[in-house]
Amino acid sequence: xxxxxxxxxxxxxQSIKSAKLRSFLTMLGVVIGVASVIAAVSLGEGxxxxxxxxxxxxxxxxxxxxxxxxxxRDQTGNIISTNYQAALGSSSLTDRDLQEIKKLxxxxxxxxxxxxxxLASTQxxxxxxxxxxxxxxxxxxxxxxxxxxxxxxxxxENNLDTAIIGKRVAENLFQENxxxxxxxxLREHRFIVSGIFDEFSANLLSSANDLNNAVFIPxxxxxxxxxxxxxxxxxxxxxxxxxxxxxARDITKALSDSHGEQQDFTVLTQAETLQLTSKTLAxxxxxxxxxxxxxxxxxxxxxxxxxxxxVTERTREIGVRKSLGATNRQIYxxxxxxxxxxxxxxxxxxxxxxxxxxxxxxxxxxxxxxxTWPIIAIALLTATxxxxxxxxxxxxxxxxKDPIQSLRHE
Amino acid sequence: MPDVIELTNVxxxxxxxxxxxxxxxxxxxxxxxxxxxxxxxxxxxGKSSLLNVIGLLDRPSYGTYALSSRVVSxxxxxxxxxxxxxxxxxxFQSFNLLPRLTALENVALPLTYRGMTxxxxxxxxxxxxxxxxLAEREYFYPKNLSGGEMQRVAIARALVGSPSxxxxxxxxxxxxxxxxxxxxxxxxxLHAKGSTILMVTHNPELTRYATRVLYMHDGGIIDDEQxxxxxxxxxxxxxxxxxxxxxxxxxxEGVSLFMQTIPEKKAPGRKSLYRKLPKTKKSHAKNxxxxxxxxxxxxxxREL
Numbered sequence: 279x280x281x282x283x284x285x286x287x288x289x290x291x292q293s294i295k296s297a298k299l300r301s302f303l304t305m306l307g308v309v310i311g312v313a314s315v316i317a318a319v320s321l322g323e324g325x326x327x328x329x330x331x332x333x334x335x336x337x338x339x340x341x342x343x344x345x346x347x348x349x350x351r352d353q354t355g356n357i358i359s360t361n362y363q364a365a366l367g368s369s370s371l372t373d374r375d376l377q378e379i380k381k382l383x384x385x386x387x388x389x390x391x392x393x394x395x396x397l398a399s400t401q402x403x404x405x406x407x408x409x410x411x412x413x414x415x416x417x418x419x420x421x422x423x424x425x426x427x428x429x430x431x432x433x434x435e436n437n438l439d440t441a442i443i444g445k446r447v448a449e450n451l452f453q454e455n456x457x458x459x460x461x462x463x464l465r466e467h468r469f470i471v472s473g474i475f476d477e478f479s480a481n482l483l484s485s486a487n488d489l490n491n492a493v494f495i496p497x498x499x500x501x502x503x504x505x506x507x508x509x510x511x512x513x514x515x516x517x518x519x520x521x522x523x524x525x526a527r528d529i530t531k532a533l534s535d536s537h538g539e540q541q542d543f544t545v546l547t548q549a550e551t552l553q554l555t556s557k558t559l560a561x562x563x564x565x566x567x568x569x570x571x572x573x574x575x576x577x578x579x580x581x582x583x584x585x586x587x588x589v590t591e592r593t594r595e596i597g598v599r600k601s602l603g604a605t606n607r608q609i610y611x612x613x614x615x616x617x618x619x620x621x622x623x624x625x626x627x628x629x630x631x632x633x634x635x636x637x638x639x640x641x642x643x644x645x646x647x648x649x650t651w652p653i654i655a656i657a658l659l660t661a662t663x664x665x666x667x668x669x670x671x672x673x674x675x676x677x678x679k680d681p682i683q684s685l686r687h688e
Numbered sequence: 689m690p691d692v693i694e695l696t697n698v699x700x701x702x703x704x705x706x707x708x709x710x711x712x713x714x715x716x717x718x719x720x721x722x723x724x725x726x727x728x729x730x731x732x733x734g735k736s737s738l739l740n741v742i743g744l745l746d747r748p749s750y751g752t753y754a755l756s757s758r759v760v761s762x763x764x765x766x767x768x769x770x771x772x773x774x775x776x777x778x779x780f781q782s783f784n785l786l787p788r789l790t791a792l793e794n795v796a797l798p799l800t801y802r803g804m805t806x807x808x809x810x811x812x813x814x815x816x817x818x819x820x821x822l823a824e825r826e827y828f829y830p831k832n833l834s835g836g837e838m839q840r841v842a843i844a845r846a847l848v849g850s851p852s853x854x855x856x857x858x859x860x861x862x863x864x865x866x867x868x869x870x871x872x873x874x875x876x877x878l879h880a881k882g883s884t885i886l887m888v889t890h891n892p893e894l895t896r897y898a899t900r901v902l903y904m905h906d907g908g909i910i911d912d913e914q915x916x917x918x919x920x921x922x923x924x925x926x927x928x929x930x931x932x933x934x935x936x937x938x939x940x941e942g943v944s945l946f947m948q949t950i951p952e953k954k955a956p957g958r959k960s961l962y963r964k965l966p967k968t969k970k971s972h973a974k975n976x977x978x979x980x981x982x983x984x985x986x987x988x989x990r991e992l
Contacts, residue, residue: 282800282801282803284806285800285806289788292788293788296788594784595786597784598784598786599786599797599801600745600769600772601743601745601772601778601784602772602773602778602797602798602801602845603769603770603772603773603774603776603798603801603802604769604773604801605765605766605769605770605801606765606766606769607766608801681745682740682745682746685745685780685784
């Protein structure tokens with residue numbers, strides 16, 4: 279019966295061609311559904327790769343200390359549940375914690391990520407609403423972030439009034455690409471710009487802030503100009519050993535001691551951070567993709583509706599076909615093929631549209647969605663299945679039509 | 689000649705309870721291979737029901753139907769469709785060509801359902817179109833063909849699968865006289881080549897092509913006569929009701945046979961379900977024997 283299948287496909291394509299506008303409107307639901315699923319899933323995939331890529335540059339031996347009890351662990355130390363709300367509110371990490379961690383022999387490099395509230399301005403009194411961060415000289419190594427121009431500060435006294443700026447600050451505050459040597463004023467203190475960071479990749483967990491719009495100054499200086507008001511919201515530490523679990527245990531013990539045995543902080547190794555990020559992202563992606571999938575179902579209902587209309591319109595054709603010897607099954611497969619083809623064509627257009635949306639996001643935003651072959655294959659398969667599922671009822675209706683009544687139908 | 693069609697006491701009843709309509713009333717009919725049978729009768733006389741049953745579009749409520757010596761009256765819908773595909777070719781009054789297919793594709797359609805390959809079916813369809821003189825119209829869509837041409841395409845479609853029986857339901861009903869003539873000549877040609885044709889018509893002129901004319905009234909065959917090709921039986925002009933009507937008949941005019949009968953008892957079998965009213969007229973007899981035994985004196989020749 280392959281010749282009949284081929285004939286059905288040909289008929290379906292003819293049917294689409296003969297009513298282009300109607301066919302397009304029929305498949306629009308599927309087009310939009312597939313396009314949004316593709317965009318959502320590839321956005322999630324892009325972020326996952328960015329984050330894991332970003333973390334890899336920092337190295338697997340970097341340990342992340344955060345305020346609040348973000349995770350619950352079982353007895354062997356594996357994460358069993360997460361509590362992101364613990365990260366809200368004022369930070370439980372203090373300067374003392376930082377000093378405790380620095381003292382540990384299993385830790386080689388340490389940098390706090392602290393924020394002070396200040397407005398950055400130039401000598402010409404141009405102002406920019408940017409984030410002012412206090413970090414240590416180890417920050418580039420710990421974050422795996424390279425400088426585009428200039429150099430980072432070291433711990434010598436000469437570098438106390440040095441600032442490193444993000445790319446966006448250079449563009450928006452100084453309105454030039456390499457403002458090295460320029461003066462930036464923070465809380466009436468003058469800092470000299472000595473370096474500009476490469477563009478930070480979007481990294482959800484590293485900070486809610488855009489690091490490209492941040493000014494980095496030495497931590498001690500940040501404390502000094504803010505009157506010890508620098509809030510530490512994260513501490514990065516590098517383990518001396520390749521396996522960071524020993525250092526993580528030491529840090530946990532040291533902080534527990536200084537916090538009076540209270541576990542109001544979280545120590546995460548790079549692998550755990552990655553795991554958490556992926557998990558969060560997977561939840562977010564499936565949520566967005568789920569919403570997009572609803573439009574696929576709506577598209578399917580649209581196909582079903584139009585197919586019902588089509589069956590009624592073509593009642594006479596069904597009668598003629600039956601009088602020529604078509605069996606119920608053959609009529610059924612003809613209409614099912616038509617619904618599937620409409621849906622499949624919708625799926626293909628949807629994929630093209632989805633890839634176009636991805637391209638636009640890539641060009642016009644800092645997001646970099648990645649559409650992989652499995653995503654495309656699944657989208658195509660889903661689109662065809664939608665057609666088959668929602669085309670079944672109209673196809674059954676067509677197959678069951680009485681040939682005599684159908685031949686009389688006007 | 690072997691029998692193509694053998695109907696034995698075939699009845700078709702629609703509806704139930706008080707709304708029952710007897711469309712076919714115990715029809716017994718045999719059609720032999722190579723016959724060209726014309727069926728005449730007024731609207732509602734059961735012509736279409738008979739065609740539907742013979743064309744396997746419908747199953748009889750009672751009775752037996754054997755098509756090419758195979759009993760088909762109790763087949764399931766899918767087997768019925770296959771038997772239809774292999775044995776029957778339809779020609780409709782309104783042509784019923786699929787508008788989105790070319791003439792060639794329309795003709796090839798019955799072969800598609802036989803699972804034939806594309807090349808073979810297009811070749812056969814092309815030959816069939818040539819047979820009806822439309823070889824140069826192969827790639828025309830129905831909207832670009834005249835009525836007569838459309839009916840010729842429909843004839844090609846009916847004959848492409850070499851069916852045992854070609855059923856034509858008012859094939860010239862929508863055509864002008866010139867086109868009608870061409871269509872009938874084509875059917876006559878097919879008949880001459882050995883096809884069995886069953887044609888319903890209101891037009892007495894068309895019976896000149898037939899070898900046998902059946903007259904139907906109220907679900908039964910009231911007359912059945914063998915004719916010569918080229919002659920039009922006189923009965924064809926009044927639907928077989930050649931004798932004057934009695935008063936009683938005038939009063940019962942338009943009342944179906946079913947309404948004229950009184951139920952006798954609840955049915956153990958169809959035959960004893962109704963007691964017939966005393967028949968007042970010979971011509972109302974069901975299952976009339978072929979009239980050829982009583983030669984028709986009043987046939988005359990006519991030109992179309």
